[in-house]
Amino acid sequence: MVFQCYLCDAAPVYLTYFCAPCTETRRILQVYGAEETRNIIKRVCVRDNAQRNYKISSELKKDIESLKNTDHKLKMIKFSKESP
Numbered sequence: 001m002v003f004q005c006y007l008c009d010a011a012p013v014y015l016t017y018f019c020a021p022c023t024e025t026r027r028i029l030q031v032y033g034a035e036e037t038r039n040i041i042k043r044v045c046v047r048d049n050a051q052r053n054y055k056i057s058s059e060l061k062k063d064i065e066s067l068k069n070t071d072h073k074l075k076m077i078k079f080s081k082e083s084p
Contacts, residue, residue: 005017
C-alpha cells in the first residue's frame with residue numbers, strides 16, 4: 001500500500017513515514033532542535049513587509065540599470081553604424 005509523506009504530503013512512501021528529502025529535514029530538526037530550526041527558517045526564508053519592499057525596489061533598480069545599459073549600447077551601435 002502506498003502512503004503520502006507525512007511532512008511534504010506529496011511524495012509517495014512505502015515503508016516509512018517520510019520521503020528521502022523530508023527524512024533529511026527531520027534529521028536536521030533532531031540535530032539542531034525544533035526552536036533553533038524554526039529561528040533559522042524565520043531568519044532565512046520568511047520575509048516581513050519591509051524586507052519584501054526592499055527586495056522589490058532593489059530588483060527594480062537592477063532592471064532599470066540593465067535597461068539603461070542596454071539603451072546606451074543600442075545608441076552606441078546605432079552611432080557606430082552611422083559614422084563612416
